[in-house]
Amino acid sequence: MTTDATIRDRILDAAELRARKGGYGGFSFREIAEDVGVKSSSVHYHFPTKADLGQELVERYTQRAMAYLGDAVERTPSEAIERVTQLFRNALMRDDKMCLCGLFGAERDALPAEVAAATAEFFRLVIAYLTQGLGPNWTGDPPAAILARLEGALIVARVLEDQTLFEQSVRA
Amino acid sequence: MTTDATIRDRILDAAELRARKGGYGGFSFREIAEDVGVKSSSVHYHFPTKADLGQELVERYTQRAMAYLGDAVERTPSEAIERVTQLFRNALMRDDKMCLCGLFGAERDALPAEVAAATAEFFRLVIAYLTQGLGPNWTGDPPAAILARLEGALIVARVLEDQTLFEQSVRA
DNA sequence: GTCTATAATTTGATAGAC
DNA sequence: GTCTATCAAATTATAGAC
Secondary structure (H helix, E strand, O other), rough: OOOOHHHHHHHHHHHHHHHHHHHHHHHHHHHHHHHOOOOOHHHHHHHHHHHHHHHHHHHHHHHHHHHOOOOOHEEEEHHHEEEEHHHHHHHHHHHOOHHHHHHHOHHHHHHHHHHHHHHHHHHHHHHHHHHHOOOOOOOOOOOOHHHHHHHHHHHHHHHHHOOOHHHHOOOO | OOOOHHHHHHHHHHHHHHHHHHHHHHOOHHHHOOOOOOHHHHHHHOOOHHHHHHHHHHHHHHHHHHHHHHHHHOOOHHHHHHHHHHHHHHHHHHHHOOOOHHEEEEEEEHHOOOHHHHHHHHHHHHHHHHHHOOOOOOOOHHHHHHHHHHHHHHHHHOOOOOOOOHHHOOOO
16 A cells, blocks of 8 residues: 555645745645645645645655754764755755745745744754754854855755856855 | 935835845735835836836846945955955845845746846856956855855844854855 | 726635535 | 635736826
């Protein structure tokens, strides 16, 4: 028996795809419903408001990202950096999409409070991962700087449609 | 006689303020019209479509940025970097807003083609400025990396509401 | 150049049948 | 849980008077 994705997950999948292209205003209940093959009222059944949907979207995205990063304790500094770098490289190369939280972060003044809060938590957790992975003797770029570089590198590479700019920005 | 801003400029001012908070979907003809004190049909008189408005918005933003940077030939490498850095610091500290093109860049998959093209031109021009200002003997971060760091630093500092993270990300 | 009026569409959201 | 039906509001955009 194959693991069937629940309707709920398929809604989140469709929403994530659209949100990573156009941001919080870039997806609507009706579009997502059509993507999934249900009616918009069914989407509202699972996620009463758009803020609910947005919040869960970011939380699932964050959980997946942290699961991909794994345990920072087990990494050397360069492994920790490479792991986070690969997370963002996947967004660019594999998904051809922005980082959901980078995009929401840029829009943060226009987000419902709970979505903005969930977005901030993503940044905090990635920074905490780097802080732990780099250890107390790290003298290179601080964790927030590494994260900033990666989010910015995604934007630059995608706007100029040149993936080598990502690698260029990432080598420090 | 004081220099009265034209209605056209005041429309662009209002649109820029809103676009730098919520992106391309974050401003509407009616909102801008109310900000300026006219009717939405008058906004359409000056900018027939939203894509027209978006494009001119980005072009004016780019012109102002390049005017602020001045002539790259007159700068040492560290002066060139500091000048670009100050451009972004102003967005954060003085305006408390995102860089318009950083936000539009993150949303680029959902932008009308002409707006996306104008946004790409901003990135090209800033990179060209840095390329010239740093000169052929520059061995530090490449221009695209410096720009990426600055756009990302804006996002991180704003999402976590900590301006020191901008300075932290900017010192390389 | 600005207005009134309006069109056509889309949006987030709800009520109630099944 | 999903549907039909509907709502009120907002959206981009246009026609035509002044």
